[in-house]
Amino acid sequence: MSEKLVLIDGHSILNRAFFGLPDLTNSEGLHTNAVYGFLNILFKILEEEQPDYLTVAFDVHAPTFRHKMYEAYKGTRKPMDDALRQQVPLMKEMLAAMGVCTIEMEGYEADDLLGTLAGMGERAGMEVSVVSGDRDLLQLATDHVRIRIPKTKRTGTEIEDYLAADVKERYQVTPKEFIDVKALMGDTADNIPGVPGIGEKTATALIGQYGCIEEVHAHADVVKPPRASKNIVEYWDQAVMSKELATIITDVPVDYDFANAKIDGKASLYTEEAYLLCKRLEFKNLLNRFTVDAQKNHAEESFQIVKDQKTADRIWKKAEGKEAGFYVVEQGVQNQQLSLFDTAEEQKFAGLAISFSEEDNYLMVASQELPAEKLKQDLLERQELYAADLKPALAAFDLHDVPEEMRTRFFDRTIAAYLLNPLKGAYPYEDIAKDYLGLMIPSRTDLLGKQMPGDVITEKEADVLRYACWESYITWKSAAVLKEGLKEHGMEQLMREIEMPLVFVLSDMEQDGICIDANALKEYGQKLSVSIGELEQKIYEEAGETFNINSPKQLGVILFEKMQLPNGKKTKTGFSTSAEVLEKLAGDYPIVADILEYRKLSKLKSTYADGLSNFIDATGKIHTTFHQTITATGRLSSTDPNLQNIPIRIELGKMIRKVFHPMPGDLFVDSDYSQIELRLLAHMSGDEQLIEAFRENQDIHRSTASKVFHVPFDEVTDLQRRNAKAVNFGIVYGISAYGLSQDLNIGTKEAQGFIDSYFETYPKIKEFLDNTVAQAKEKGYTRTLFGRIRPIPELSSGNFMTRQFGERVAMNAPIQGTAADIIKIAMIRVHDRLIREHFRSRLILQVHDELLIETAEEEKEKVIALLEEEMQKAADLKVELAVGTACGQDWYEAH
DNA sequence: TGAGTCACG
DNA sequence: ACGTACGTGACTCAA
Structure with a gap:
């Protein structure tokens, strides 16, 4: 296998990290976000590529001759943010401490060095990766030189990869032609003027047709559109200069020896010196990497795909008596029958990853030879099951009303991680690995990009294997650590007696769903449309012109500039048009009252009338998703759709609740805590x-x-x-x-x-x-x-x-958190009794201090008693908990 | 993608 | 002097 060279554009990555992360400082007051971000990207690349050679290129600070040339022509570069400038020497210090080869040269930009080194590497038969935030480098892409552009996202870092073919696919031009496109369209960020009147579209089309600017110029007489034809001649000198500016030099006379860039195993990167520097900068979650990295994780080498029953049987046999981590691969199945509309997707069980030792990590793919039903049965015979994410797995297994004996065998590692730190927005396995095991491993996006594992399980089998087994492996391996953490923090009981049992309650609630009168909802939406239309006309008349009332920006201009209304409070971006502000003006200005009314109706229509109808399935029901690991306080949240913010405070909005109804012949019972x-x-x-x-x-x-x-x-x-x-x-x-x-x-x-x-x-x-x-x-x-x-x-x-x-x-x-705990306890007890005492009634919704049950007429009295009793007795306090109950044929009546 | 707005507890 | 009530999610606009 050929050797791998990784080249990093130092300033560009620092810059990316600086603007992509909040302004971190250590206790000395040093800004550290750019260095931190750089290191994260570096580690991710090292983890993924395991290169043989590594070099980071920097610009020398003095402007290079190419920019001088342009600065003489026009303008200057923006000065660097001070908080970023401070971090450049810090970064160099860190790289030196890690023994990473760096290079910079007077008179040349980092781009030129990267281009030159990439060429050297390629000629030496290496696979080269150039890491930069700058798309200009795409011109360097070949079949063996890969340009990697990291994007900082909320969920971590994603990297876009470009070989020559990818550049062609994405931009319709070859990497070499990319230079000419740039020469035509220009780049303000890079101070490349380009040719006036030619933007991305025209530039791409012209270069796609002619190949380079010289050819475009030679055929100027037939070039379209006319504006481009004229300007390519008129601004030819500028075009030539732009091309020169845009071209990366690939023959810099560098004094560079690959031997200096060689990575000699982990030891030379994760040095004592670098460890101490990380400590000083307070990069706490990078520290364990330095200490733990010595014991590199070899689990991945054992990941194995299983497609036949015989092998599967052998594995299940081997797993007997052991705790197993598992992850369910789901496949989205488009199903027209499923929805009144065409958007619904059913999640189907497609495969199961299980892990029960360092060496035993398997992805079992459901097929004719390995039936899904059998896979489920075999899994459910296990005594100790650690789930990566239990609730969707239950749905994929089509499990409802799970008996207690089975419930207690499960442990959900995502929920455990949430209890230990409820402030994180998500708990992906690579974070669990990093935070609790000190392992750095590739994330889902690293392995699969935006694709869903179940959707590509056949085409990208190897990637899905890696992804699914990392899920199950980390689940298996982290369970002990997470349990220990829960114990240390006194949350074992909370986990075992509240959060875990609740998973099964929520699963049943989601799967049952709630009936919606689709026709009534549609009529409601149509009525709103009429009123909205009338208000719209009225507002336009009063304003003397038409504009987008939904745009706070345009509305602000109309009200506070054109009409000169008083009291123009401001937000960051302009005038505030919030209800709070408008209500003060509504009495004096009819247009403001109308706008407030318009806003209310628009909200009702878009979010509720139209919004909800998109979620009605073929059986006329809506199935929300309850999230158990989102809020900082312990409350649940509800999405797709959110059924915890259905209007009630204003009468017209409350009408929406009339479309929520029980199954035919049944009724709703609704209880809420009073002043909990x-x-x-x-x-x-x-x-x-x-x-x-x-x-x-x-x-x-x-x-x-x-x-x-x-x-x-x-x-x-x-x-x-x-x-x-x-x-x-x-x-x-x-x-x-x-x-x-x-x-x-x-x-x-x-x-x-x-x-x-x-x-x-x-x-x-x-x-x-x-x-x-x-x-x-x-x-x-x-x-x-x-x-x-x-x-x-x-x-x-x-x-x-x-x-x-x-x-x-x-x-x-x-206070909020204890209230959340209490209603969770009530939910578990109510759900449990409804099943155990063989009621037909089902728990349908939870809205923080309210529970909604769908019940049969003949069970009504017993269910009311049961619900009130369990809610009241959920906690024993110095003051009794009070519950108010209502019944009805729909949610409007019942609340 | 972030800001503004507004629906709920 | 500072300039916000706590906790959520969906929709819209305008970069």
Whole structure:
């Protein structure tokens, strides 16, 4: 096999990393984000390619002669951001510490060095990779020189790869022709003028036809369009200069010896010196790479594909008595029958990866020889099953109402990782590997790009094998570490008794779905359309012109510039047109009232009327997805569609709920907790005043008003009650005078007065909140009654505002989180009893403090009793939990 | 892709 | 002096 050379465009990658990452600083105040990002990209490349040679090229700081040439012509380069400039020497220091070969040369750009070295490597018979954020380098691509462009995404780094053929495919021109395209179209970022009037389209077309600018010039008389024809002659000198500017020099007289770029095993990269530097820069999650990397992971060598029953039987036999990690490969099957529309896709079981030792990692592909049904059965006979992501696996296996005996055999590593750190948006296996095992391994996008494993399981078998087995292997290997972590943090019980059982409840709820009256929904949407049309015309008349009312930008211009309305509050990008602002103007200006109305109706139509109809399946049902590992506090979230934000506060919006109905002949039972968060506050603070108010079952806001404003309970005015209610909300959210003043439209002084009186009335609550914040500052996290933690890194921020935010979060998280824990417990118990006591009734939805059940008429009374009982008894507090229940033929009636 | 807006608890 | 209430997700526009 030929040797591999990796060349890195130093400044370009630093630049990418700098702008792609938030501004990290270490405790010395050094900016470190660019170095950090660079290292991550470097490690990823090393991991993927395992090159034999590595070199990083830098520009020398003085401008090169080519830019001088142009600067004389026009303009200068932008100066570098100071926070980035500081990091250049730091990066060089790091590379030196790691023993990485670097190169820079007076008079030449990094591009030229890269081009020259790439050519040298190719001629020496190597496979070359050039890593840069700069598309100019695409001109260097050949069959053996690959240009790799990293893109920093939310989910990590993705790399676009270009061999010569890929450039041709993507840009319709060869790498050499790419130079000429650039010469014509120009590049402002690179100070290449190009030819005026020729953009990307024309340039590509012309070069595609003629091959180079000289030929285009020679045929100028027949070149189309006319503007290009004229300008190619008129600006010919500029075109020639642009070509020169765009051309990367590939014959720089470099003093370079591959021997200096040789990577001598891991040891020379992961040096003591580099380790210490990483420590100084506080790259904590890079550190374990230096220590653990010595024991390189060999699991991948054992990944094996299995397609016949005989081999599978042997494997299952070998796995007996062992814990197994598994990952289910699903295949999207387009199914016209499935939906009223053509968008629905059914997920079908396509394969199963299992892991039960360092050497035993298999992907079993479902087929005639290896039936899906048999694979499922064999898997489900295992005693200890570690799932990469259990809920979708249950759906793929078509498992409902799983008996307890089977439920307790599962452990979901994604949920475990979520409990240990609920702040991450996602828990992909490569993060688990890095955070808990100190392993750096390729991610899904590295292996499969944007493609879904199930969709390419036949065409890209080897890649899917790698991906699926990494999933199962990491699941298997990390389980022990994650369990240990849960134990250390006192969250074993939370995991075992709440989160894991809940997976099965949510799975059943999702699979059951909820019935929707599609026709009624359509009619509702049509009615909205009519009203929206009328309002639209009216608004245009009032404005004296037509414009896009949905564009805050255009709307701002119309209202605050053209019509000169007062009070133009600003956002970062222009005038604020939020409801808060507009409501203040609505009384004086009819157009503003109409716009508010228009906004409301548009929202209802686009998000609910039209939005929901896209999710109705062939049986007339909607199946939301509940997410158990998203929120920082422990709540669930709901997507595709979100059924936790269906309108209720305004009547017209609430009408939507009439289209949500039970199965024919059945009815809905809906219970919600009353004031659960304030009850929890009473319990957790132990404040006698608040506890007593709840025990006496008083109107809690009136009671608060009476005490805070020192008026008899019966003489509390509406305004006083409203103010007290806002304070109660504020307390739960982590009170601030400013926030309260905004909510009540009063001054901050007055708001602070309310808060002071409140804390005088309820001293234990103040004590509790202060205590919670203090503990959070000390430990770095808060905890719910059931042990769930929420880390609050903001509390140690140097920024005052950020720290304040951290304090509010610290006050809110234990309350919101405990409420989330409690309703989860209730859900598990309700679901369990409905199955165990053989009810036909099903739990359908959860909306944070509300549970919706679909029930048969004859079960109604028993189900109401069951639901209320389990919700009330879910937690035993100093104040009882109160539940309100309603029934009905649709969700409107039942809530 | 991010910002603005708005629906819910 | 600072300039925000806590937690979510979907849609739209305009780069």
